[in-house]
Amino acid sequence: MKIVSLFCRSNILQEQLEQIRPRLYRLAYSWSHNAALAEDLVQETLIKALKNNDQLRDAALLNSWLFSILANCLRDHYRQYREMGDIEELEDYRYAHENTPENAHSQTQIISRVRDAVAKLPLGQRQVLTLVDLEELSYIEVAAILDIPIGTVMSRLCRARQAMKTLLAELAPQQATAAVNIRRVK
């Protein structure tokens, strides 16, 4: 009967994974700012979750468990990148951030500016900020997911928000300068 219950549990888990997948992708994207990499990380997370579903002791902790796997996948990705000197992902990043006319236009938009500012934060600050702001997790949950002390969560969050204020001010469109170049011709 245990094996049968395992099958049922696996089925329920699959449904839950389907539901949470968009949130995982949003988080992965906010950490990497690379759609292809974010999708790979989500895939990797889901494969690991399915493979190790017996490690999840409490179903209520599913989300935190998945976020934790996602954080580990990202850490493994960067570690592998350092070890192998693989420039593939760097090129992907550059490709995704090329200055196209559309991109240049959207730079003036608030969404682009916030994303650009987040992308400039150190990874540790970026992860804490997005887990608190996007997933609205408590500081204790974030500490458990990233396996860091709660004091570190608070200090990283504080530094991240201070940096965001500065970066958003720097990235704001320079309207005053542009106004000087406009002359009225009669």
Added chain:
Amino acid sequence: MRDQDISDEFLNSFVDNQLDPAEKAHAFDTIRQDEKLKERVCELRGLKEMMQQAYSNPPPHRQSPIVKRIPSATKHYQALAACLLLLVGGASGWFTHAWSMRDNNQELTLLQTAQHEDVISEGRNVIVHLANSSPYRLKAALDETEGLLETYKRAHLQLQVEVITNKSGVDLLRSDASIYKQRIGFLQEKYPNVNFLVCGQTLGKLRGKGESVQLLPHTVVVTTAAEQINKRLSQGWGYVRI
């Protein structure tokens, strides 16, 4: 308490609703009486809202299905019965073989790895995933695959193996880069139940960079490695990452 006495950490905790009720009530009173504090709180709340807005609709990327549903309870029982039969047969084959070959380190390593990965107990189909071109891993991938194929062959058990490569792991199957061309050819000839697959997304990236990638004969190109692995996992295959 004045504006400069309130730390940023405290205000963050207030905005993120991390204070206990008493602290929160006290914070409300203090903030109400201080214009500068109000500004700081508004700024933090604005920042939080901007974050939520910025990622409310991230750029889409083509998704592959995670897993398909397990069709019905009857099929569960059929699959269960098949697995149990296979488990008994497979385990006896493994142990007999391991005993007869106990001086052979390669076979013992394979046995330990396979048992560790719980491959045998999960089914008779295995997908071996290689995403790395380190010579050690390339060799390990082939050693594991060959050991598995040979063991099942001797035990007269059915087995299907797919070796899937992506990222730098595709080097294994490139005719212009692989150091194991002959060995792979030999494996394909000896074991018709093994297939070698390459991730189409990785190939696209390499070709996009101007590389002329030539693959070994009989190599199959799939859309993406992740999609193929998901497909096989949903079909009940065992998964081994090298």
